[in-house]
Amino acid sequence: MGTASLGELAVRFGCTLQGDPDVRITHVATLERADPQSLTFLANPRYRRYLGQTKAGAVVLDAQFAAECPVPALIAKNPYATYARIATLLHPPPPVTPGRHPTAVIDSTAVIDPTAAIGPLAVIGARTRIGTRCAIGPGCVVLDDVTIGADTRLVASVTLCSSVVIGERCVLNPGVVIGGDGFGFAPDADGLVKVPQIGGVRIGNDVEVGASTTIDRGTIEDTLIEDGVKLDNQIQIGHNVRIGAHTVVAGCTGISGSTTIGARCMIAGMVGIAGHLSICDDVVVTGRSFVNSSIRKPGYYSGGITVDESTRFRKNAARFHRLDELARQVRRLAGEAPEPDGGDDE
Amino acid sequence: MGTASLGELAVRFGCTLQGDPDVRITHVATLERADPQSLTFLANPRYRRYLGQTKAGAVVLDAQFAAECPVPALIAKNPYATYARIATLLHPPPPVTPGRHPTAVIDSTAVIDPTAAIGPLAVIGARTRIGTRCAIGPGCVVLDDVTIGADTRLVASVTLCSSVVIGERCVLNPGVVIGGDGFGFAPDADGLVKVPQIGGVRIGNDVEVGASTTIDRGTIEDTLIEDGVKLDNQIQIGHNVRIGAHTVVAGCTGISGSTTIGARCMIAGMVGIAGHLSICDDVVVTGRSFVNSSIRKPGYYSGGITVDESTRFRKNAARFHRLDELARQVRRLAGEAPEPDGGDDE
Amino acid sequence: MGTASLGELAVRFGCTLQGDPDVRITHVATLERADPQSLTFLANPRYRRYLGQTKAGAVVLDAQFAAECPVPALIAKNPYATYARIATLLHPPPPVTPGRHPTAVIDSTAVIDPTAAIGPLAVIGARTRIGTRCAIGPGCVVLDDVTIGADTRLVASVTLCSSVVIGERCVLNPGVVIGGDGFGFAPDADGLVKVPQIGGVRIGNDVEVGASTTIDRGTIEDTLIEDGVKLDNQIQIGHNVRIGAHTVVAGCTGISGSTTIGARCMIAGMVGIAGHLSICDDVVVTGRSFVNSSIRKPGYYSGGITVDESTRFRKNAARFHRLDELARQVRRLAGEAPEPDGGDDE
Secondary structure: OOOEEHHHHHHHHOOEEEOOOOOEEOEEOOOOOOOOOEEEEOOOHHHHHHHHHOOOOEEEEOHHHHHHOOOOEEEOOOHHHHHHHHHHHHOOOOOOOOEEOOOOEEOOOOEEOOOOEEOOOOEEOOOOEEOOOOEEOOOOEEOOOOEEOOOOEEOOOOEEOOOEEEOOOOEEOOOOEEEEOOOOEEEEOOEEEEOOOOOOEEEOOOOEEOOOOEEEOOOOOOEEEOOOOEEOOOOEEOOOOEEOOOOEEOOOOEEOOOOEEOOOOEEOOOOEEOOOOEEOOOEEEOOOOEEOOOEOOOEEEEOOOOOEEHHHHHHHHHHHOOHHHHHHHHHHHOOOOOOOOOOOOO | OOOEEHHHHHHHHOOEEEOOOOOEEOEEOOOOOOOOOEEEEOOOHHHHHHHHHOOOOEEEEOHHHHHHOOOOEEEOOOHHHHHHHHHHHHOOOOOOOOEEOOOOEEOOOOEEOOOOEEOOOOEEOOOOEEOOOOEEOOOOEEOOOOEEOOOOEEOOOOEEOOOEEEOOOOEEOOOOEEEEOOOOEEEEOOEEEEOOOOOOEEEOOOOEEOOOOEEEOOOOOOEEEOOOOEEOOOOEEOOOOEEOOOOEEOOOOEEOOOOEEOOOOEEOOOOEEOOOOEEOOOEEEOOOOEEOOOEOOOEEEEOOOOOEEHHHHHHHHHHHOOHHHHHHHHHHHOOOOOOOOOOOOO | OOOEEHHHHHHHHOOEEEOOOOOEEOEEOOOOOOOOOEEEEOOOHHHHHHHHHOOOOEEEEOHHHHHHOOOOEEEOOOHHHHHHHHHHHHOOOOOOOOEEOOOOEEOOOOEEOOOOEEOOOOEEOOOOEEOOOOEEOOOOEEOOOOEEOOOOEEOOOOEEOOOEEEOOOOEEOOOOEEEEOOOOEEEEOOEEEEOOOOOOEEEOOOOEEOOOOEEEOOOOOOEEEOOOOEEOOOOEEOOOOEEOOOOEEOOOOEEOOOOEEOOOOEEOOOOEEOOOOEEOOOEEEOOOOEEOOOEOOOEEEEOOOOOEEHHHHHHHHHHHOOHHHHHHHHHHHOOOOOOOOOOOOO
């Protein structure tokens, strides 16, 4: 944990300081529970009500709230990002102590930078290359022919299958599996014939992958996750998927095989995206949506029907199941001719 | 495996015995396949049809079914809970043999009760404390500064990140990850800035966590799971979530960050709950619901539209996508004035 | 990697060869990127546009496309399955090198065929039996009394709990957990009493299980996955479920406890199936459906409402939440008598 004065922070992070530059900060806290050694922030207006009572050493906030701040303030254009940067200074990731734990099992042909740390009971396969300052945590399994770029961290219990390539400065949380076989079977008279999954997975720089997210290897070519993509927990990414740079995907979402997602998209939680689709750049898909056709125009897309009190929901859902009939009845009442077909959703 | 006479069981579990108290029971079985050494039960009325033919040594059941039971009966007020208790007596969890497997990698600063069992190839980090009679199964990774209470069992391949606190008598199934980084990124001109996730996770007593469920650490304060909570498999719990005592959550459900769920709730399977919400005590949410606003009143809530034959479903779904238009047409037919706005679901 | 001439391939896989039988093939590729040493295929008509420009050594395709193929063609009745078989010949699974890695922890009572391979840091429990040519990859944990049939491969980081039985020629991808405790608790005055989960899991031959899929052990009898079942990633299968032979389940689907699914079904991705149901043979359930009643007739079933532009979706969804009222209004307009009840979806 670091420590810094408000004056130093204002200079370093380009904030306007309102208050004593010699106040020292040692850690971060919430507005509600901050003490005088802590830094906090106001970004979401719903927490504004806590500002007047805060006991923080300083608050990072937008200029519009500075007047009502009872303690020193660091006024920033983007308070949340500025808070994030200061918090990283005060609470840096654990340092990487170079070396190989004696219980790690490292193939003699692996090439491991001397500044990298290989934790207890990790496995490193043949011809695998681990870059400078990488941290491979306890219990990670990295199979053959994997490449991991500089400053990437596998927290613990991460599994990388053969021929996976990971960029620099990535963070892979526990339970992540990258490079498992894609789901490909060809139906035949005898049953299902497995289609060999011989492509790899390539992951760019500055990618974060949440706990127990799975990314399958490509069928022939590589599954591709571009720079700056952030993936939450328990996401499933099928074979041959491509995700463009700086796209963010929230937890429990599933992306089926051979779908391409553009750059700077925001895909919310528990979204299901069918296979072989194309989603363009700058698309936002809200929670629980089901995408089963391509999206060619940037914008907001939704599909999640929300919860209701059960009795009422069920009445409405029962009507849904007879909705085509209802619409036909309305046409008749309106004196319109019957349609040739009631339409199709897919 | 234990063994007991019906007389002993009736006394110990407060049942009325109908039949020979000297019949000995050695194991449990289903009504259909029970043999004379086995105990079975009738709780769900849909299985009543198997009662008349059962060859069990005894059946735990409600008084109303005693007359039709062809074998000895243990009559109980709550047959299912009584069955569960007797089954636990006959089939106790595997005993914990104290000691550290020689292949476990245990930091010299860890404090491990001498009655605890540390399995093969487990990792125990610095300053971690393991309580009395705990069982840490094979391949578990427990990082630094973790505390695990008495009689808690990590079955195998469980990962606990640093600063996680687990209570007493918990069971964590394989693949569970507790304390992975929460999903927090601040958008900025340069892309997304990672918000350090420096809170922990605190889990109460008597909590059960199913296979591959993930619980993220808090952003600043702790993610909190209270006493007696039962979590099924593949549940995702975001940072800063709080779940109240004795709440039950079924498989594949996702709970987004900073949401609070009350006590004694029942959340069914594959439910999606958005972030920053508050759900009060005693709420039941049925399967596949999407909760994206707070629930302030106990009761039953639903949101899952059920499957239909595909052709019919698609016709109705196509109508759904023109439902606002249909409603406007009905207003016109009814001679009502057009509404200023068609409403909004969120 | 193998190598073969087109003449050999035509004979071995029963194709009609159009072109030079002496052309040698060393690997597979996509139509777009194939070089003259590679084999490719045309199965999905959406990729037909790449056929005319391909530089492949040969293309596996249906007779109807042979005339427009600019390079040698292997004409097959089932081009995709034929491609899959040839690709397996050219890119066989990694060979199994018999032996036990010195860092594997193997109970002295385990029975391991001398042709099997036990990888680094794997754990094999008491009385567990591993069949001929099995490969147990790095970091796998196989607890006590497990049986694994011949030629089965646990890629890495797979966890099998006690008393699990796996058939022959299965592939289990990383993160798979089989035999975790089912989710069974009996409510009682004191809270929730755990119901011991003492059944096992039995998995047939030729079953494939995707990364991080979980299959719970049975409550009393076994959870059962029959021969030839293919399970994608992140599927959750509850206790006592039975899945019939050759059924295919796509990723992120959840199947609740005690449900039976027939043979040759195709269950798409992110489908939720409630508990205690019965689904007959030859049922297809499309993506994102919610099945909460039994299906007794083969056919296609759907339930996923698709995404729309957000403003429009929300207007329609708002109408959905008043659909019962709308339907009642239409009845009044039509001069029909009000219904006694608006219906119920469940």
